[in-house]
Amino acid sequence: MTSSATTVFAAHLLAWYDRHARDLPWRAPPGEPPTDPYRVWLSEVMLQQTTVAAVKPYFRAFTERWPSVEALAAAPEEEVMAAWAGLGYYSRARNLVKAARAVAERGGFPDTETGLRELPGLGAYTAAAVAAIAFGRRAVVVDANVERVVARLFAISEPLPAARKAIRTKTAAITPDDRAGDFAQGLMDLGATICTSRDPKCLLCPLAGDCAARIAGDPARFPIKPPKKVKPLRKGMAWWIERETPEGAMVWLVRRPGKGMLGGMRALPDDGWSARGDGIGGEPGEPLGLVRHGFTHFDLELSVVRGAAPLGEGEWWRIDRLDEAGLPTLYAKAARLALD
DNA sequence: CACTCGTGGAA
DNA sequence: TTTCCAAGAGT
DSSP, rough: OOOOSOOOHHHHHHHHHHHOOOOOOTTTTSSSSSOOOHHHHHHHHHHHOOHHHHHHHHHHHHHHHHHHHHHHHHHHHHHHHHHHSSSOOHHHHHHHHHHHHHHHHHSSOOOHHHHTTTSSTTTEEEEEEEEHHOOOOOOOOOOOHHHHHHHHTTTOOSSSSTTTTHHHHHHHHHOOOSSHHHHHHHHHHHHTTTTSSSSOOOOTTTGGGGGGHHHOOGGGOSSSOOOOOOOEEEEEEEEHHHHHTTTTEEOOOOOOSSSSSSOOOEEEEEETSSSEEEEEEOOOSSEEEEEEOOSSSSSEEEEEEESOOOOOSSSEEEEGGGGOOOOOOOHHHHHHHHOO
């Protein structure tokens, strides 16, 4: 799907991007040489299903602590997991370490989309994005922003997810041979700031004159989304187990199994609410309170109770340094509740 | 294709 | 307060 000519869409978009590109820590200004592939890759993985605002502090912390892919490859996995705590989708952190070690082993990042695609954690989107942004390759980059912009641009009336095939074809048709990375970032910036999911700012849009959905009069209607299903409510229990020592108060922490919910992360011992048979069990103790936490596909009501003795395999952790334990948000909430 | 896998900010 | 959803990947 190569178009030898730069499309009118690409010309309009690139002209807009040159003036309005967002200033992001992992991004080189338009026209300047591409940034370090490590920084591009790291930011793209962090940005998967995650907002720019949430990523910024983590990106700074990671690049300061591990300035290169070699440094990250040499890091203990548990330290990386703890540093990722709070960012969500923890399989990304596990795959990040695997990919870093593979890259260090082979002496650098693959510089093609196909090569990048073989690294763990790099799917169709991320491989294309890194190939285009870090290596100047022509790649068809489709994320949720591009999906929305292109669905509107061509007024694609087929509902998702079936529409993705047509959206990809259209995106390929308007992707230029040169500056594919800037083009992709331009489409994403446009989607993030102008062609937003709700209340698109068509008056400010550089593609308004080309947009079939706007001409049709109801751009926000696209893309057509399938109805969403109801989130079930699960209930669970977790134990807050303290011990006094000469060094201060300690709490008993376990590490969750490598796969599944919050996989590989430190946690409070629980009763297996995540429904994978990994609960440790124990006797209900003095109730400390209730934590409500929303996951992607269910809500959890976690009852936090005091426990007397350690449950399962774990470690005593100094409560005054609990912020260094790398607890995912669910358990950070539980700890806050127990300590209040 | 359908489902799992987090989180926090915006409206 | 609830709902929506964001630079998706893996199975």
